[in-house]
Amino acid sequence: xxxxxxxxxxxxxxxxxxxxxxxxxxxxxxxVYLADRLGKPVLVEGPxxxxxxxxxxxxxxxxxxxxxxxxxxxGLDESKALYEWxxxxxxxxxxxxxxxxxxxxxxDIFSExxxxxxxxxxxxxxTEPVVLLIDEVDRVEIETEALLLEILSDYQVSIPxxxxxxxxxxxxxxxxxxxxxxxxxxxxxxxxxLHLDYPSVERxxxxxxxxxPDITEQLADQVARIVRSLRSLDLKKHPSISETLDWAxxxxxxxxxxxxxxxxxxxxxxxxxxxxxxxTAAKELSVATSEASASxxxxxxxx
Amino acid sequence: xxxVLTGFVSxxxxxxxxxxxxxxxxxxxxxxxxxxxxxxxxxxxxxxxxVKSSAHWRAFDTAFEVYFSMRGPQYDIAxxxxxxxxxxxxxxxxxxxxxxxxxxxxxSGAGGLEMVSAEEIAAMLYRALRDGEQAMLGAVARLAVGxxxxxxxxxxxxxxxxxxxxxxxxxLDGVLARxxxxxxxxxxxxxxMPGEGDGEAPVPGPILRGRELGHLTPLExxxxxxxYKSRIEELRREIEAEIRRRLVADRGVEALAxxxxxxxxxxVDFMHATREELVLMRRAIQPLTRxxxxxxxxxxRHLRRxxxxxxxxxxxxxxxxxxxxEPRFRHPRPAKPEIFVIADISGSVAAFARFTLHLVHAxxxxxxxxxxxxxxxxxxxxxxxxxxxxxxxEAVHRVNxxxxxxxxxxxxxxxxxxxxxxxxxGQDVGPKTSILLLGDARSNxxxxxxxxxxxxxxxxxxxxxxxxxxxxYWGSGDSIIEHYSQFCDGVYECRNLRQLEAFVEHLV
Numbered sequence: 094x095x096x097x098x099x100x101x102x103x104x105x106x107x108x109x110x111x112x113x114x115x116x117x118x119x120x121x122x123x124x125v126y127l128a129d130r131l132g133k134p135v136l137v138e139g140p141x142x143x144x145x146x147x148x149x150x151x152x153x154x155x156x157x158x159x160x161x162x163x164x165x166x167x168g169l170d171e172s173k174a175l176y177e178w179x180x181x182x183x184x185x186x187x188x189x190x191x192x193x194x195x196x197x198x199x200x201d202i203f204s205e206x207x208x209x210x211x212x213x214x215x216x217x218x219x220t221e222p223v224v225l226l227i228d229e230v231d232r233v234e235i236e237t238e239a240l241l242l243e244i245l246s247d248y249q250v251s252i253p254x255x256x257x258x259x260x261x262x263x264x265x266x267x268x269x270x271x272x273x274x275x276x277x278x279x280x281x282x283x284x285x286x287l288h289l290d291y292p293s294v295e296r297x298x299x300x301x302x303x304x305x306p307d308i309t310e311q312l313a314d315q316v317a318r319i320v321r322s323l324r325s326l327d328l329k330k331h332p333s334i335s336e337t338l339d340w341a342x343x344x345x346x347x348x349x350x351x352x353x354x355x356x357x358x359x360x361x362x363x364x365x366x367x368x369x370x371x372x373t374a375a376k377e378l379s380v381a382t383s384e385a386s387a388s389x390x391x392x393x394x395x396x
Numbered sequence: 397x398x399x400v401l402t403g404f405v406s407x408x409x410x411x412x413x414x415x416x417x418x419x420x421x422x423x424x425x426x427x428x429x430x431x432x433x434x435x436x437x438x439x440x441x442x443x444x445x446x447v448k449s450s451a452h453w454r455a456f457d458t459a460f461e462v463y464f465s466m467r468g469p470q471y472d473i474a475x476x477x478x479x480x481x482x483x484x485x486x487x488x489x490x491x492x493x494x495x496x497x498x499x500x501x502x503x504s505g506a507g508g509l510e511m512v513s514a515e516e517i518a519a520m521l522y523r524a525l526r527d528g529e530q531a532m533l534g535a536v537a538r539l540a541v542g543x544x545x546x547x548x549x550x551x552x553x554x555x556x557x558x559x560x561x562x563x564x565x566x567x568l569d570g571v572l573a574r575x576x577x578x579x580x581x582x583x584x585x586x587x588x589m590p591g592e593g594d595g596e597a598p599v600p601g602p603i604l605r606g607r608e609l610g611h612l613t614p615l616e617x618x619x620x621x622x623x624y625k626s627r628i629e630e631l632r633r634e635i636e637a638e639i640r641r642r643l644v645a646d647r648g649v650e651a652l653a654x655x656x657x658x659x660x661x662x663x664v665d666f667m668h669a670t671r672e673e674l675v676l677m678r679r680a681i682q683p684l685t686r687x688x689x690x691x692x693x694x695x696x697r698h699l700r701r702x703x704x705x706x707x708x709x710x711x712x713x714x715x716x717x718x719x720x721x722e723p724r725f726r727h728p729r730p731a732k733p734e735i736f737v738i739a740d741i742s743g744s745v746a747a748f749a750r751f752t753l754h755l756v757h758a759x760x761x762x763x764x765x766x767x768x769x770x771x772x773x774x775x776x777x778x779x780x781x782x783x784x785x786x787x788x789x790e791a792v793h794r795v796n797x798x799x800x801x802x803x804x805x806x807x808x809x810x811x812x813x814x815x816x817x818x819x820x821x822g823q824d825v826g827p828k829t830s831i832l833l834l835g836d837a838r839s840n841x842x843x844x845x846x847x848x849x850x851x852x853x854x855x856x857x858x859x860x861x862x863x864x865x866x867x868x869y870w871g872s873g874d875s876i877i878e879h880y881s882q883f884c885d886g887v888y889e890c891r892n893l894r895q896l897e898a899f900v901e902h903l904v
Contacts, residue, residue, distance in 0.1 A: 103430070103437060120440040123430070127441055130429045131422065138450060272450075272683060273690050281448040282416055288450040294626075315619075322622045354615045378615055 099129050099156050099222075099265075115144070115151035116300050124287045125152060134245050134266035136230075136281065139289035141271055142333020148289075149226040149267035158222035158265070163212040165232045174240055175250060176214045179207045203254035213241075214250050217260045224265045230280075231270040238277050241268075245283045292334065294321050300334060305341045315352050316341045323364065323374055332364040340364050354378065397432070398424065404463045407653045408446060411455045412663055415446050435464060451680060461640055462653045514565070517543055522571055525627050526578075533627070537634035540566055547642060558639045559632075568628050575624050576617065665891050666748040666864045674747060677893060681751060684897060685758035692762050692901070702726040733830045733857065733903070734765045738817060740835030741795070742772045742808045748864040749834050750792050751893065755900055756832070757782050757791070764828070769821070770795060771813035773842075774803030777821070810837060810876070811845035818848045822855075830858045830903065833884075836865045837877035844876045849883040859883065862890040862899065 100106045107122035117125070125148075128135045137145045153160040163174060171177075183202040190198065210218060216225040227241065244250055248260035268284060270276060292300065298317040302308060316337065324331045332340075340363045349356055358375045365371045405420045423445040430437045439460055447456045517539050524532035541547075544565040545558040664673045708724035716722070737756055739749035753768055760766045767779045776799040778791075785791035803812060825831065831852060853859045863870065863877060867889045870877045881887045890896050 119436055120443075123437050123440040124444045127426050127429060127444060131425055133422070135444075136448075272687075274687050275449075278414070278416075282418055284448075285422075285444040286448045287444060288453065294623075318619045318623065319615075321626075322619060325622065352615075354613060357615060378618055 100126050102126070109155045110151055111303075113151050113154040114303060115147060116296060116303060117148075118292070118296060121148070121287065121289070124285055128265060128285055131285070132248075132263045134268060134284045135287055136268045136270065136276070136284035137287045137289055138270045138272050140291070140331070140333065142335045143289045143291060144334055145267075145269040145289055146226065146228055149224055149269070152265060152267070153224035153226075156222060156224065156265070158224045159219065160224050160226060161212050161216045161219070161264075162226045162228060164228045165230050167232055167234065169233050169237055171240060172211070174211055174213050174237075176211055176252060177209045178203070179209050183207055205255075208252075208255070213244050214258065216264050216266075217244065217248060217250055217258055219264070220261050222262065222264070224267070227266065227268045229271060230268045231273045231276060235274075235277055238280050242279055242283065245280070291324055291331070294318060297321070297334065297337065301337065301341045304338050305345060308341055308345050309350070312344060312349070312351060313341065316344070319352060319357060319378070320364070322378070326373060326377055328365065328370045328373060329367045330365070330370065336364050397427070400463060401427075404442075404459065405446065407459050407463065408456065411459060413447065413452050413455060419446055419448075438464070451683075454676070459653060461637060462644060514543065518566070518571075521566060521631075522574065525571060525624060525631070526575060528623075528627050533631050534634050537631060537638050541635055541638045541642070545639060547639070547646070559636055562635055562639070563632070568631075572621070572624055572628065576621060579620055580617070663892050663894060666751065667744070667891070669747060677751065680893060681754060681758075684893060685755055688755075688897060688901065689759050689762070692759065733763055734826075734828045735763045735767070735830055735832060735903075736821075736825065736856075737766065737768045737832045737834065738775075738813075739768065739770050739833075740772070740808055740810070740813075741770045741799075742806070744808075744838070745834070745836050745864055748862075748890070752832075752834050752862065752890075752896060753782075753795075754792065755896060759900065767821075767824075769817060770799050771808075771816075772802055772806055773809035773812055774800060775813040775816040776800045807840045808835070808838060809842040810835065810839040810880075811843045811848075814848040815845050818851065822852070825852055825855045827855070827857055829856045830860065831856050832903075833859070833861045833880075834864075835861075836863055836875065837861075837870075837880060838874050839876050841874050844879040846879040846883060849880050853883050853885070858885045860885060860899075860903070861887040862896075863887060864891055865889070866891060 100109070103119065103123050103126045106126045107117050107119065110117045110122065110125075124135055127133070137148060139145060149162075150160060152158075186202050186207070187198055208214075212225070216223050230238070230241070245266065248263055249257050251257045268280075291297075294317045297320065298313050301313040301316055302310065305313070320332055320337050320340075340360060343360060343363055344352065344356070347356075347360075357378055361371050361374055365374055401420070401424055405415050405423070408415050423442050426441040426445050427438055430441055432438065442460065443453070443456060447453055517536065520532070520539065521536050524536045540562050541558070544562045546561060547558055664677055669677065702725040705724045705726045709720050709722070712722050712724055713720040735756060737753060739753060741749045749770070753770075756766060757768070766782075767777065768782060769775055769777050778795045778799050781794050781798060782791045785794060803809070803816075849859065861877070861880060861884045865875070869875065877887065888895070888899055890899060
């Protein structure tokens with residue numbers, strides 16, 4: 094495997110992603126590069142709103158591939174994920190040819206025209222380049238995970254009546270997980286693991302600058318810093334990148350040049366979604382932490 | 397390279413990471429595609445192939461830093477001499493005789509650095525933090541370690557002590573206060589603090605750039621402080637890396653990896669956790685409870701042992717021409733147990749009690765009722781505190797302050813505590829109640845009053861005891877677990893989060 098060679102170097106991946114509006118750090122670009130080289134799926138894990146799904150979309154945009162998305166949910170099964178026989182068409186086919194022998198009909202109704210492909214099979218059978226996104230894989234039951242194993246390791250699907258369908262080309266596969274449960278060892282073993290965390294101040298500032306039109310550099314800087322301070326607090330839910338972007342857009346719309354406490358407090362509900370979190374944050378942001386300010390004021394008075 | 401890799405993989409395995417053979421092979425394959433001199437790229441390649449859980453990243457990181465610490469271009473030993481040449485100094489009077497004693501001649505590369513005086517390092521540190529220059533921070537870290545850590549070759553230590561010693565000498569809190577003070581002064585008066593200005597106009601951090609004079613608002617001050625704190629954190633990491641690099645040079649990779657090996661958060665022993673480990677455990681318990689909750693809810697939903705639902709079966713049989721091909725079942729409604737947690741919160745087992753209370757309350761929805769009691773030698777009910785508090789962390793904090801648990805001297809007395817429980821809440825214990833006792837049963841030679849437990853067991857559904865001590869210690873010294881265990885439905889050793897999680901799942 095690994096004849097894909099869509100990318101020639103890690104730098105190329107990173108620059109390519111940046112050109113489609115996704116700012117990757119080195120680790121992330123490296124994993125995407127390896128995924129292409131080794132022909133392995135990538136399992137992306139991390140808190141909500143850190144750009145897991147966006148990564149797959151951006152890679153698709155970058156490579157000019159079609160994005161095939163399988164949204165996972167509890168109760169997802171074979172007929173929704175892999176393939177299904179088109180029963181109604183099969184019934185019609187049987188009724189049309191009353192006289193024919195069973196052998197002949199059987200051969201006929203279990204053939205390609207009667208097969209409905211679902212996302213996974215579709216990705217395998219595609220002739221053009223595709224990116225397969227299996228979203229929120231932690232939502233399916235542990236038994237259903239097994240459905241994915243064959244396709245992830247060998248890029249093939251076995252259909253008892255038809256035989257094995259092998260991929261024409263190896264698609265780039267991304268699986269995302271919010272980590273609500275431990276995924277099975279078998280699944281993890283087949284994937285490259287990428288943990289997406291909240292970005293550093295510098296990267297977040299760059300993201301804000303890239304994604305929010307008409308924002309000044311100074312405001313973007315301030316936004317990124319305030320968000321970092323918020324993330325260091327003990328909150329129920331920390332602000333995600335998408336919430337940061339929403340906040341920055343709002344500030345731009347309101348025509349705010351620089352954030353002061355009053356604006357911060359009145360727009361905090363865009364960043365934080367719990368009453369108690371908003372209270373904590375408003376309190377924390379308007380007072381510098383005690384011991385440092387105490388020592389500073391001591392220093393100031395001695396001056 | 398392959399040798400290093402196999403050594404590295406076996407080191408990961410001994411830290412408890414499950415690394416399979418295929419994963420190791422993937423890692424070997426992965427690094428073939430990357431330039432070997434790019435240390436960061438190799439790290440991510442290994443991380444992506446070998447580590448499959450973010451909780452294991454820390455253990456991986458430590459092992460990686462040790463195994464590959466000498467192999468980056470920026471770590472050339474030659475650079476040390478370079479550096480010492482640049483900051484050549486003549487006196488070196490500050491190095492005390494006692495501190496210098498242990499350092500042998502064998503320590504390479506560090507010799508010249510010790511000549512720099514403490515004041516110079518402090519000034520460099522201040523500048524580096526103020527300007528946030530990466531290279532400068534690294535240089536300061538090297539100098540500081542050479543000057544203050546006082547490393548002795550051959551000692552089998554992990555370096556924590558050296559880190560502490562270096563940081564103590566740098567007085568980072570003082571530097572932080574000074575930095576903020578300077579920023580404030582420059583905003584208010586547009587001039588540097590006296591004594592520190594080195595001629596040029598001060599640039600107090602990027603936040604205040606282009607700001608007109610006035611007063612520093614609390615928000616700005618807060619942001620400034622967070623910025624400096626993150627720089628200090630970076631410096632700390634640099635220092636740690638530097639110490640590790642020297643230790644590797646001194647003692648070799650394998651030996652150091654062994655003494656640095658960090659247990660995974662779920663394997664840390666409650667009784668012997670350091671403060672840092674407790675913080676990590678507290679962070680680990682959040683996703684753990686969430687997962688446990690999801691798993692339990694799912695289990696409950698998929699349990700198929702309900703009675704046959706006759707009406708639903710008939711209704712569904714219509715699509716099969718009246719043949720009841722698909723039997724339908726009622727959703728089972730398993731009895732939700734009532735839980736009484738009685739926890740010893742005396743010093744020795746406090747951490748354990750805290751985590752267990754945290755876990756039980758976090759999945760309170762799985763029980764019909766949770767009531768908590770805490771004791772040392774007196775006993776008090778704290779259910780209210782948990783119900784009124786926003787977060788469990790806050791609740792635990794308040795329990796420590798508000799609960800009335802000391803009766804005589806504040807040493808554990810299991811007998812008396814159980815007696816009080818029986819007297820005041822004994823009548824609430826009914827056939828639906830499961831009692832969970834947490835403690836090491838070290839009662840300081842007080843009377844065990846085991847009859848209380850016998851009586852409780854007669855009334856309650858189950859009585860379980862969780863003991864955070866290793867099983868082999870039970871019954872030694874003042875441990876009276878033996879007296880109690882005969883009246884319990886189960887006594888479990890519960891030394892780390894993994895065992896605790898397994899027990900709670902079993903309980904539900």
